[in-house]
Amino acid sequence: MMNQGAHYDILKQMDKRLWLLIFVFAIFCFIQPGSSAIKPYEDENWTIAENIIDARINEILNKYNAKMRNPCSDYVFIRRVYLDAAGRLPTLQEIDDFIKDKKPNKRKTLIDNLLEKDDFALYWSMKWCDILRVKSEYPINLWPNAVQAYHRWIYEKIRENMPYDRFARQLLTSSGSNFRVPPVNFYRAIQGRSPQSIAKAVCQTFMGIDFEKLPQDQRENLALFFSRVAYKKTMEWKEEIVYLNPEPAKKIRTAFIDGKSVEIFPEEDPRIVFANWLISPENKWFNRNIVNRIWAWIMGQGIIEPVDDAYGRDTPGKDLLVLLEDELIKSGYDLKHLIRIILNSRTYQQSSIPTRDTKNSEIQFAFYKVRQMEAEVLLDALCYIGGKGEEYVSQIPEPYTYIPRENRNIGLADGSITSSFLITFGRPSRDTGLVTERSSKPTDKQRLYMLNSSDIQRRISSSSELRKAISQLWRGKKESINTIYKILLSRPATDEEISVMEEYFSTSGVQPYQVAGDIAWALINSKEFIFKH
Template sequence: LCSDQVFIRRVYLDVTGTLPEPQDVRKFLQNNRPNKRTMLIDSLMEHKEFAEYWSLKWSDLLRVKAEFPINLWPNAVQAYHRWIQNAIETNMPYDKFARELLTSSGSNFRVPQVNFYRAIQGTEPESIANAAALTFMGLRLDKLPKRNQDGMISLFSRVGYKSTAEWKEEIVFLDPAKTESFKALLPDGTSIQVPQGKDPRVAFADWLITSKNPWFAKNIVNRIWAWLLGRGIIHAPDDIRPDNPAVYPEVLDYLQKELVKNDYDLQHIYRLILNSHTYQQSPIPQSDDPKAESMFACYPVRQLDAEVLIDALCKITGSSETYLSLIPEPFSFVPQEQRSIGLADGSITSQFLEMFGRPARDTGLESERKNNPTDAQRLHLLNSTHIQNKITKSRVLLTPPKYPKTPMTANAKAARNAKTSKAARAKAAKAARAAKAARKKKRLPIEMLYLRI
């Protein structure tokens, strides 16, 4: 297993998207209880930052963005993001979460869930079916047989959109002219009869949200595994298909069953993974086998999310970040103390966030987020005016920390005095003062910040 020092930093970053405070680190390291890691995990999942950070993950997947090509507008973005964050804070069962997104109707400003239908590039049934399959099944719709694709698309053929007098507001509704009964082929090849007058989206949700569905539970537990460990048991996590098998099917099956058995409690899945030996492994490889990483033989060393990285830099330097948006104020106003992980709108960005791989939130694909280091990123961290300004203007870094002095014993004092003459002590004190003055002038190298997992 990894050391306690490594674990506390890792779990803080992975669960809350923030660095631990020094006093929290000391308290954890001094705790001798055998279950202290489990206690820390439980404690972190009660933090407000847990809901804030995991709202970021869901906002990427659900394409929460005010401007092109999604065009939700800030009113809808804020309502949608608040609904997502509240669902995470209250630990809404995942089956209820999915059903509300799939079956809601109304104003996208007043019924936040309907923004699932608004945050799609296109209003045609095929675009909606593609988004539903990707989000809730981890499935690329074009991987299904054509008949199955057409059957799923038909279940969204009655969804309509209507503008209102309010700028950018839209009503998502079922077309009242289409009420006839029809037969549809589902993604697994089974056929259902949608009764006259019934919402076909409800019929789809009824089929999707069952313990026997081959995609629903598998998709979300695999995604959470990938979010915490860098890659899915099925990888990529949004490309589940028969010819892309799981590396550990028995683990995936166990997590699926645990989710269903615990009434779709996602926090239960987080705890299972975070408390596992796999998650708590050392990052030092024990083998040179190229398959070791994909088989989770050690904890994968990976770059922090762009939002987490800039928040860590701001926290360490005591600075804030400047953001940009195509949307004018007051719609895009960002308070100075705003953390990047808490930004609701994917349209509000910065040069740093874009350089370090923040997703555009255009497709909902996991591959939109780029967490692979680049030369441009390395140069930015080492030698950019952006980072150097944060360091040189930081009162936090230029103020040396005050550590409590450990009192010397009488014997130690006598030994020191015997070895050190008065002249030597004066010379050493002068050198120490000169070194302290030099440190104040010197820029802190970025390597000292240790911002990679």
């Protein structure tokens, strides 16, 4: 029985060692913040360096006794960055390529590639069309031809990355037919044509100023810059010419909102005088407005909120704003540069799962905000899954509009195109240009649609991608399930999820292909699918 006794001793010894090991490990866990990563959404360690944004953010977080979260995993990153830069889900191939890539700078490379894609220009022109109110019908009444021309112009300028100061200047100073000189539509796509209405739109769009809150003398002064904007009709249906009214040819005495007064002579175009002031680097609110907008578009929340009424408001993120403004000016108003440094920051690439120390609402701008996909992006995602684009035959606007299936929903030029899906999921009406018009809040109507519409059902059953995955079920459930997961959630399933599925396969009592349909349905209806995270 010696043997047994010795064996026992060894066990006892092992036990001690094991306990020690566990103890050390526990301490290690306690002091090492990176090791509590939540799988499959987070990584333990950063693979990218801090950039200038992170330095500022860390200063802010320190003040609030908060910390940056864990890095998001590669799977989360690829989904997030595709949705934010290209407005779509990554394909199976794109996911696999990215995961297989072992180069340390692969995230940066992916960002660079995405910013050069047409998808980027299409998706970001959608954002611009929201705030520039591109729609044909009431109350903007831009009408179809001008909508197309204007949308095309915006898209092209974003694609060629026109410096933002020039972009703004062209919108404010162009004259001519709204079919042939698209940027003049800035003056058309406004509710009302009084100088006050124009000044209001200009303030909101380019400076984040709520015009109504300005003192009356400032409102009147601003309106004077647009007092000579005039419109005339042509022989062509709904064409209009925006021009500078030669009368009254009197000298205009007015002032900018910073108090600087100015005299404008009859031979000068007051719009140009205004635009030159607007885009001068010293005009803090021109710069602040655009960096705040871009930050909000990417991170889900402005550094100053509300974005449309940011003027004059203070924020704990002031230093960050100044940094971004400087970057903007230094880069020659290169918006892509701004987007690129945000996307390459740890601030953007951290996990979106909140921890206890980051509840303070004042610094929520420092984290990636979990929010529902935009209506158009969601519809594109559903089209991608179903393997078929959306076809529009819209009686509004007239003449009846037909848009072929090949078109992406994010590329719809006209905010008036009839679509109950887009309306249900919060597409903005583009009536006011306020970013708050777009709603990302979940509603019961949305849930009904996702849970139980024949449309969702059809997309799942007609999806060739899903069918391929399902047809491989006989080879092994795990692989097939992983493919379904990657198509829908851009990541493979966890072990725990696999076992839930296997359980479901064996207990639901229906055919495997039907089970797979149920799984796809369940994933489409999970929060992880519809929420950017």
